[in-house]
Amino acid sequence: MTTLNTLHHCSYKIQLHLVACTKYRRKVITAEMRDRLGEIFGDTLRKWEGELLEFNGEADHVHALISINPKTQPSKLVNNLKTVSSRLIRKEYPEQVAQFYQDKPVFWSRSYCVISCGGSPISVLKQYIQQQEAID
Structure with missing residues (x-):
């Protein structure tokens, strides 16, 4: 059974x-940087009322x-995740990042x-919708 989240009307x-x-x-990403990126993504997602499930x-x-x-809005979220993580990674690992991007x-x-x-595969959803009774 799928557990759903709720807001006021949905x-x-x-x-x-x-x-x-x-x-x-x-x-450029080391194991230490990857772990830190996971923390940054998780923190940022919480601010967007989301959750990092796996990284x-x-x-x-x-x-x-x-x-x-x-x-x-997914595009705005992704832009924010990338902006925040880029800024923090460049600040926290300046030597590592500079090896690949100089001072850019x-x-x-x-x-x-x-x-x-x-959720369900598309084929199952299509079948479910097709099997709904028509309203006369």
Whole structure:
């Protein structure tokens, strides 16, 4: 049974898979930086009334499974996650980041991938909707 979150006038469960890549896919992220990025994403999501469900990544990208509420615009959230984490990572790991980007104020690529996930597969939802009785 799926547990739903609620607001005043709705019930919801919105989960997204976010993939963010470093600028030029440079392999700048260390294990320590990855852990810190997970903390930053979690803190930022709480401010947006969301939740970080899972976080991991490699040297040139990260994956985050996040839960958001219906008031949240995904593109604005992703922009904020990337802006905040870039600023803090560049501040906390200046030597590591400078090896790849010199003094440029960059960390993340402008692009990202966000995919909705969770719940029933599309085929099951389609079948359920098709089986609803028509109103005469």
